Amino acid sequence: KAGVTQTPRYLIKTRGQQVTLSCSPISGHRSVSWYQQTPGQGLQFLFEYFSETQRNKGNFPGRFSGRQFSNSRSEMNVSTLELGDSALYLCASSPRTSGISSYNEQFFGPGTRLTVL
């Protein structure tokens, strides 16, 4: 089975621009979560989607948004980029959401490295 894929792998943008990152979960997985990884803040939860619905959102400004499509693929968007948005953005997929069962583990993709200049 193919793993979680994320595109693009690397991205360079300038301040004020917007960016869209894509995540394709493992086949059959319906839950997708996004995390931001930086040297200073570590791994922080952004949001989680299941069946095209956002189930939970982390403590990030409204410039960070996401969505999930009917095929479970997910995108996240960051508008009006700031220098501090430079980070590795990780996507994780799991078969289900824990609202159904807590016996659930997540599988991470390789990430998209975003650099904001």
Place this chain on the structure above:
Amino acid sequence: AQSVSQHNHHVILSEAASLELGCNYSYGGTVNLFWYVQYPGQHLQLLLKYFSGDPLVKGIKGFEAEFIKSKFSFNLRKPSVQWSDTAEYFCAVKRWGATNKLIFGTGTLLAVQP
């Protein structure tokens, strides 16, 4: 608010030494616990997980962890490390029955010298 503490930020060991990485969390309810590893240039991989039952869990590559509920701890151990264990290790907590949201510790960078 939930938080996870990893007390060792950098650990340097020689091959064959024993390893113990500390992890403590703050949450009074039932939790699921995880250790993830990130090898240089690779993505996060699950080392082991605790959902319920035996508090001593075994994972891949000879790693194990013990859940001590009274101490809110989930320490990672390996009796004898290898150079290939050089990586960053993250402890993570998820609330039982809630979403898939993981709260991560700040990570421990392990360097194993040959």
